[in-house]
Amino acid sequence: MAEQQSLDNMQIDGSNLWKEENFTDLQVGSIRKLSPIKIDGSDDDSRKASWSATTNIMTPSGALPISGDIEAETLEEAVNKFPEAIQEAIKKLQDDMIRMQQEQANRIVTPDELRGGKSDIII
8 A cells, every 4th residue: 555655646856857869870879868957848057968878789698788978068079978988888887797796706605595595494
């Protein structure tokens, strides 16, 4: 019942609205621009637009979507900074994967975990 109440109280924050635009070359990837707007739909010049880059890289397991933020003021600047944003996103993904592998390698495995979990048998 609590879940239903939260759905009934769901409200869009009219002071934090954004207009989304997508730009693509239909080959390499896409650039997304989020422009801040006011509740009446006019531009909100008190906030800065947000840009992001998205592409897919092929892996042995299939396509892997990659996305990253672009620090830009214009579409031209975003297009020019697209490769840098994707390279940074790939580097972050690689760093995260290395960290996760290291955490797994350093993890202590208990006999219960090797058997698939704790046993309910009391001796």
